Amino acid sequence: MGYDFTGADLDFMDSEAGAEALSVVDELELDARSSVRDISSVRARFSDRAGALIETVTVRRKARVKLLDSDRWWVTDEAVQQATPTLVARRRAARLAGRRVHDVTCSIGSELAVLVDTAELAVGSDLDPIRLRMAAHNVPDATVLRADALTPTTRETVVVADPGRRSGGRRRHDPAALEPPLPELFDAYRGRDLVVKCAPGLDFDAVDWAGEIEVVSLDGGVREACLWSEGLSENGVRRRAAVLRSDGSTLEFTDAESDDIPVRSPGGYIVDPDGAVVRAGLVRHYGARFDLWQLDPRIAYLTGDTIPAGVRGFAILEQSKFSEKVLRQQLNRMDCGSVEILVRGVDVDPAILRPKLKLRGSVPLSVVITRIDRSAVAFVCAPGVIGQPV
Structure with missing residues (x-):
């Protein structure tokens, strides 16, 4: 389940003593061979802050491949699991370049960290006060505020949402079972430019969506489906596939292209x-x-x-x-x-x-x-x- 951070944990990590403590823990291996010894050492030295320190260091290490430039971030295991890989987030940010963008489920700020480089304005909000403090620490150039994702709090912004899709460690694919539920999210921002990140296993037929559905892969693994409202879609495009590679290359395919191919015997x-x-x-x-x-x-x-x-x-x-x-x-x-x-x-x-x-x-x-x-x-x-x- 991961460690349950408190405000006192973040106060400590935000102090000079906390920063030094994180550096000390980061020097430990904390692997299968040494974890018992290392954890005992951290507990002996840092007492009731040991859990926060160990969780932060170990989750940062796991996040390095997925979330680039996150070595100094405050993180939770659950938030990193759901976070969009940086290379995928950069693609979305490029499509929204120059726009005013509000991430209404910003969590620890993985999406905001990319949006601040391309958007005219990047705003993040979340109901969880701990994750919101983490986002403010991780992305100091963004504006963050506490708000319900279903309550519009900005005007003339593109709304980006990433509904929670894990419960008890298991993914949920029913649109109405997400947090917030997709139908309620659509109703809350009806008529607004809206981008919704979903699991790639989402049942597209169960979603009443008039815009574009984009499926994105990275290095051969399908990472997400993304719903783009009609105002953000190219004319006539209802389906798009984006094939991304870590080397920076990208291939795109849409249903506006020709699909005229024959069926015949195998080639070579x-x-x-x-x-x-x-x-x-x-x-x-x-x-x-x-x-x-x-x-x-x-x-x-x-x-x-x-x-x-x-x-x-x-x-x-x-x-x-x-x-x-x-x-x-x-x-x-x-x-x-x-x-x-x-x-x-x-x-x-x-x-x-x-x-x-x-x-x-x-x-x-x-x-x-x-x-x-x-x-x-x-x-x-x-x-x-x-x-x-x-």
Whole structure:
């Protein structure tokens, strides 16, 4: 559950003695091998502030990859878990550049920290007084105030909201079960420019939304769905996929682009589109961009004679009707010792299938199992590679 910070904890950490104490604790390893000794040492030296110090240092370390430039932040484990990765937040901030923006669920300020660099005005609010103090410490250039997210407190601002979607450590995907509930949030800011961050597993069909739904991935992992009101959307765009990489590269796909691709026999490669593309329902648009085609109109795998630059693809070595026996024989004949198994459209669990293949060789391979015309098909492929510029 994490440590429950108090105002007295923050008062201490805001003092010269508290800053020095954090530095002392940060010098400790606090890993599995040394944690008992280290925690005992902190408790002996800092008594009732030990919990706050240990939590701050350990959570900061976990947050470094996700929240850039946060080494001096005040943090909680729960807040960091829900916080938007900095690289994803920067994309949103770029779309809102030059606007007056109010983050009505600012928590510890991870979104505000990026907005202050691009927005004309960045305001943050939250009901939790502890997280609000943390936001004020973490983002001193932003204006913060205590307010209910469902009570409008600024005018002529773009409202950004990130409803709470965890309860008891589990994610909630029902729009009405979020905090605040999406229907109430929509009602509170009806007619306003509104941006709402949601879990990527959100049931889009259950959301009454007239604007754009954007699904964002970072380094291959789908991170969020973001709802953009009509005033913030490009004309005609209802779905968008943003594929981000830590190297700064970005690919975007929208439903305003062509989705005219054929369905035909496999080419030399199978391409598994990025998860953001699949979740946004833009597989055909993705294929049209890269001159790929579909194996089956209901399946998200694509195929082509080349692998697009920056995209992962699998060179097809053999194709056969799927059966465990046939696949085991193929892989053993090819001296396979390890296998990556990708499945779509077929009820096969890779974790259960893998030991049944009884691999004894030395060659790494990949297997793509899917459905074509209602039949399960297996493609034995070379290990996946990233396409390079021609």
